[in-house]
Amino acid sequence: MAVANPDWRPARVVENRAIARASVWLTLEAADGRPAAFEPGHVLGVGLKRDDGEMLRHAYTVSAGDPAARRFSHLYRVIPHGRMTPLLETVAPGATLYFHGPGHNPIQREVRPEAERIVGIATGTGLGPLYGYAAKTLREGETRPLTLYAGFREAADLCLEPELRALAEAYPNFAYRFSLSRPHASWTGLRGRVDQSVPPLLGGLSGLHVHLVGNGEMVHLWRPALRKAGMEKERVTIETYFNHHAEPGADAIEAFAERLMGRS
């Protein structure tokens, strides 16, 4: 697609910095003088123009926004042998990328006002928008208990730990836990995938709003199981990054719902 497409807006790369193995924090600044007021959970198309003129593009969720500076950030995973992210990783500050949008709702607007507790569950880079949402809503006075759970494979994949620790120190109603599916022997955090480690920690489902972000295998297991376990549709909100068509199967969902209800 030609860059001249009016939907695509130019942005200056402010920062494109690895913050963990294969996880990169990208900050862009709108370069067309128009407003760029985005919030965690908004989804933008991001385009990278290759030397041959082809525009590579994908959807990326906003992790943080600074409307006054017309800046916004994404946390993305570099996919080995991926079409776009190995190239995106090499883009230097000052270079031009393209964006359009937003689509989707900010997480803050999706979380139900009547919920008494909020839980965010992420796999991999899905942690970015959940972290950004937590930072924004706590700064703006959120007083409900808010806990984030993030699943990664190994300790080298963990990201945003200092930022989450600072939030937990500043706000007594905020907590976070990491779960590793391949932990090293001395790992003291949670072990296993989030569907293995998190259910016993939820303290039941009463009063809860759950926001799920990341791998479709996780999202499409948790959402129907939470619904089966009695949660209202509006109290379970999602964003899927890949494996969009994962179908865990009725038996797996049923068994997981039983776990969520503390019956197995």
Ligand SMILES: Cc1cc2nc3c(=O)[nH]c(=O)nc-3n(C[C@H](O)[C@H](O)[C@H](O)COP(=O)(O)OP(=O)(O)OC[C@H]3O[C@@H](n4cnc5c(N)ncnc54)[C@H](O)[C@@H]3O)c2cc1C
């Ligand atoms: C609504 C939406 C929001 C998204 N937001 C983000 C985001 O904020 N951060 C982000 O990293 N990705 C996000 N993605 C995924 C992103 O759009 C691309 O699919 C991804 O960056 C693939 O890049 P690629 O061209 O290098 O890989 P491709 O050549 O397209 O290879 C794709 C393969 O990589 C795998 N894959 C894709 N995304 C991920 C991922 N995040 N982690 C692990 N494996 C993955 C899948 O198995 C997929 O088959 C989002 C996708 C959607 C639909």
